[in-house]
Amino acid sequence: MKMKRVIVGTALGLPVLLLAGAAFIVVSSYVEHRQLVEQEKEAYPAPGTLVAAGTNGGALHVFAEGPTGTPSSNTGTPAGATGSAAQGNARSADSNPTLVFLSGLGTSSPYYDFKVLFEQFSPEYRVVVVERAGYGWSDITSSPRDLATVLQETRTALQGAGETPPYVLFPHSLAGLEALYWAHHYPEELHAVIGLDPLVPEYHQQSSNRASLSRGVTLLARTGLMRSGPDIFASNFPAMLKGHLTQEDAQIAETIFLRRTHTRNMWAEVAALPENSQLVLDQGLPSLPFHVFISDHRGDVWKSSLIEFAEASNSEYYLLDAEHYIHLDKPEFIAETSRKLIESAGPN
Numbered sequence: 281m282k283m284k285r286v287i288v289g290t291a292l293g294l295p296v297l298l299l300a301g302a303a304f305i306v307v308s309s310y311v312e313h314r315q316l317v318e319q320e321k322e323a324y325p326a327p328g329t330l331v332a333a334g335t336n337g338g339a340l341h342v343f344a345e346g347p348t349g350t351p352s353s354n355t356g357t358p359a360g361a362t363g364s365a366a367q368g369n370a371r372s373a374d375s376n377p378t379l380v381f382l383s384g385l386g387t388s389s390p391y392y393d394f395k396v397l398f399e400q401f402s403p404e405y406r407v408v409v410v411e412r413a414g415y416g417w418s419d420i421t422s423s424p425r426d427l428a429t430v431l432q433e434t435r436t437a438l439q440g441a442g443e444t445p446p447y448v449l450f451p452h453s454l455a456g457l458e459a460l461y462w463a464h465h466y467p468e469e470l471h472a473v474i475g476l477d478p479l480v481p482e483y484h485q486q487s488s489n490r491a492s493l494s495r496g497v498t499l500l501a502r503t504g505l506m507r508s509g510p511d512i513f514a515s516n517f518p519a520m521l522k523g524h525l526t527q528e529d530a531q532i533a534e535t536i537f538l539r540r541t542h543t544r545n546m547w548a549e550v551a552a553l554p555e556n557s558q559l560v561l562d563q564g565l566p567s568l569p570f571h572v573f574i575s576d577h578r579g580d581v582w583k584s585s586l587i588e589f590a591e592a593s594n595s596e597y598y599l600l601d602a603e604h605y606i607h608l609d610k611p612e613f614i615a616e617t618s619r620k621l622i623e624s625a626g627p628n
Contacts (some may be wrong), residue, residue: 313504313538320535326417327391328409331440333433338419340433342441343391345398346378346406377446377471377622378406380438384453384479384604385491386546388517389416389536396524397450397607400615408443410434414545416536421545425552427461427559434458435466445469448622452476452607454491454549457556463566472625474618475572475586477606481561483585484553491550493542501541513537518605565589571596571621573614577603596621 328343379401383390390411398407411418412430423429438447448471451459456478463470484490500506513534514520520530570593574586583599590597598617602609 310503313507316504316507317535317539320539324532324535328417329441330417331437333437333440334413334419334421334423335429335433336421336423338413338421338423340413340419340437341391341411341417342408342437342443343411344378344406344408344441344443346402347404376405377448378408378443380443380447380449381407381409382434382449382451382455382458383409383412383415384455385549386493386542387415387452388540389533391416392517392525392529392533392536393452393519393605394450394607395529396519396522397611397614400611401618406443408438408441410437412545414543415540420543423545425545425548425556427458427556430458431462431465434462435469446471448618449473450476450607450618451478453604454479454553456480457560460560460566460570461556461563463568463570464560464563467567470568472568472622473566473570474621475570476614477575477578477604478572478586479557480585480589481557482589483582484557485561486585487579487581489579489581491553493547493550498542498547501538504538506541507538518603518608522605522608524608565593569593569595569621569625572598573602573606573610573617574599575602575604575606576600 326341326343328341330339331342332338333340379398381390381394381398383393387393391409394409398409401407413419413421413423413433423433438444445468447469449459449462451473453476456475457480459473459475459478460480463473479491497506500509506512513530517533517537519525520533525533570590572586572590572595574583574597576583576599587597587599600606600610600613607614
């Protein structure tokens, strides 16, 4: 009888012990993760300017470099800078347009994602990477992710960093919707749009393969448990997979990856996608060129949606033997072709 009680007690107590042990591991991992995040932020400050641009508070990271003006600096220009600091980056009216790079959904570090491409342009063009809320060095915020809010934050961040139009937008994936919304509401600010396998609303309406994030990955990222996985960063950050990061770049990019994977803002972008897609669909075609580089590795609906959109808007399209992060596979071709497209758009 006693033996039976021992067995029953053990059977009942074991799950409790296992649960308590798992809880201890998760809590310990989270505490250590938050401590490491603070250390990493101090060790690797943003390479660009942090601008107070969030509608509900928070700063956005704007990196800029190029021959026209002084590159942004996290120490040289305060958040929300105006006046002489901002004017130092302004271009003359007859100079080349500024190239603005906007990342796709879930790209933890847009700066390092676009680096191999924007360095192709920076000797002759001013190039800017705007990291949305919840991405890269930008703050995680509670700002809604409707296109009006997202675009307001992007334009405010550019202005606060001293960058002025006209712009050529280079949107990747999800950012295609923001670029199209921008082209409809502020066409006077844009010289052209050159999409990097961008999302167009027709695809979202036609395809059942919708953008999504993983709750499991989100849990691993936010608790810090992802840090203990072998080669998690190396096997999941496209620029690393393609061999475009130096050892130093990889070391810094990994810290961003560990704190900017599946953030609250990214989840909000997924939730807002149906409404944002319908909004852009209802506004019709852009009034300026919307050229596109298209991945030949995507499904037929994706490719046909982009080709039809480009043809309907009297724009050029290029179907490339490349994956969705197309700028990592074909940076030289995209840069060379984009220069011609920018020139063909006429004077600023």
